[in-house]
Amino acid sequence: MRIQDIHRQLADLGAKPLHIGRIDRAWLRGLPLDTGTRNQRAQDFLPLSVRGGLPALSTTLDGLARLRSEHPAADGSARLLVALADGQTVESVLLPRDGLCVSTQVGCAVGCVFCMTGKSGLLRQVGSAEIVAQVALARRFRPVKKVVFMGMGEPAHNLDNVLEAIDLLGSEGGIGHKNLVFSTVGDPRVFERLPQERIKPALALSLHSTRADLRQRLLPRAPRIDPEELVELGETYARRFGYPIQYQWTLLAGINDSQEEMDGILRLLKGKFAVMNLIPYNSHEGDTYQRPEGARIVEMVRYLHSRGVLTKVRNSAGQDIDGGCGQLRARAQDGASLPQKAPRLIGRSTA
Ligand code: SF4
Numbered sequence: 001m002r003i004q005d006i007h008r009q010l011a012d013l014g015a016k017p018l019h020i021g022r023i024d025r026a027w028l029r030g031l032p033l034d035t036g037t038r039n040q041r042a043q044d045f046l047p048l049s050v051r052g053g054l055p056a057l058s059t060t061l062d063g064l065a066r067l068r069s070e071h072p073a074a075d076g077s078a079r080l081l082v083a084l085a086d087g088q089t090v091e092s093v094l095l096p097r098d099g100l101c102v103s104t105q106v107g108c109a110v111g112c113v114f115c116m117t118g119k120s121g122l123l124r125q126v127g128s129a130e131i132v133a134q135v136a137l138a139r140r141f142r143p144v145k146k147v148v149f150m151g152m153g154e155p156a157h158n159l160d161n162v163l164e165a166i167d168l169l170g171s172e173g174g175i176g177h178k179n180l181v182f183s184t185v186g187d188p189r190v191f192e193r194l195p196q197e198r199i200k201p202a203l204a205l206s207l208h209s210t211r212a213d214l215r216q217r218l219l220p221r222a223p224r225i226d227p228e229e230l231v232e233l234g235e236t237y238a239r240r241f242g243y244p245i246q247y248q249w250t251l252l253a254g255i256n257d258s259q260e261e262m263d264g265i266l267r268l269l270k271g272k273f274a275v276m277n278l279i280p281y282n283s284h285e286g287d288t289y290q291r292p293e294g295a296r297i298v299e300m301v302r303y304l305h306s307r308g309v310l311t312k313v314r315n316s317a318g319q320d321i322d323g324g325c326g327q328l329r330a331r332a333q334d335g336a337s338l339p340q341k342a343p344r345l346i347g348r349s350t351a
Pocket of ligand 1: 108111115117154185
């Protein structure tokens with residue numbers, strides 16, 4: 001379902017843009033749709049015909065994203081397995097410091113070799129209302145002040161829905177524009193569309209290699225853009241809108257942790273308005289890919305940092321609970337028991 005469908009339903013009930021804005025704000029705060037303000041009760045503001053339609057709308061919106069299970073981790077994050085109205089499931093992650101990672105597709109067509117979500121292929125798009133509903137759901141449990149589009153799916157492959165969600169979150173949702181992070185493997189359409197939008201999100205680009213041939217092997221169905229060109233496109237966006245690009249680099253031992261790659265990163269990113277996030281792969285027993293040794297990771301960070309590339313190590317949130325993107329969903333599909341860890345987060349105060 002799309003946000004515009006909800007707005008059309010409200011307009012059919014007689015709601016004016018002012019009424020729709022207030023209902024959106026209540027929804028996005030995880031509150032009842034007829035929540036008034038300190039100075040004005042809903043019955044003094046919303047027309048009777050609109051109020052009459054709110055219970056049915058509320059049922060529809062609650063059904064867009066329902067909590068199937070929650071998996072708190074030691075690092076303060078919590079993975080949520082979220083059921084959509086048709087029974088499909090996606091993952092959202094409550095991140096430390098009031099962040100939320102949302103999913104934009106069920107499955108993904110890019111097929112990155114190190115990603116569980118990519119293994120299923122694309123099953124369906126997540127509608128803009130379903131993306132926003134993940135935020136409304138999370139805000140029932142915790143404040144959400146930052147939303148990253150880094151969950152299941154490639155946002156560039158569902159661009160209209162993702163941009164519609166960003167527009168609402170950055171307006172009625174009260175989230176600062178630089179706290180909306182559009183994460184992509186890089187697609188020319190992203191660089192054409194984002195600058196035209198009313199709300200310009202920050203951008204995260206999945207680089208993973210500075211070698212075009214290796215990148216193509218790791219991200220088999222990503223658009224064919226050379227790493228140099230991708231960085232140039234990113235740099236233009238970063239300078240124009242004033243937020244640094246976050247480059248994502250999943251670290252795979254023996255594959256993209258070589259000295260050649262480190263020097264490639266220096267060549268591409270030195271002097272750029274950019275942050276390099278090294279994300280050690282979350283390996284499991286018997287996995288084809290492994291994370292590099294801790295000492296090697298420290299060495300790489302020092303090497304890049306001391307030569308002028310701002311570099312951070314980012315562990316994938318909630319690693320101790322089978323945390324790779326798509327793993328909860330995969331286990332639920334298999335009928336395997338899902339890992340549960342105490343303490344439960346649900347029941348905390350609302351945002
Ligand atoms: S890492 Fe992202 S882009 Fe790649 S397959 Fe997984 S969800 Fe898709």
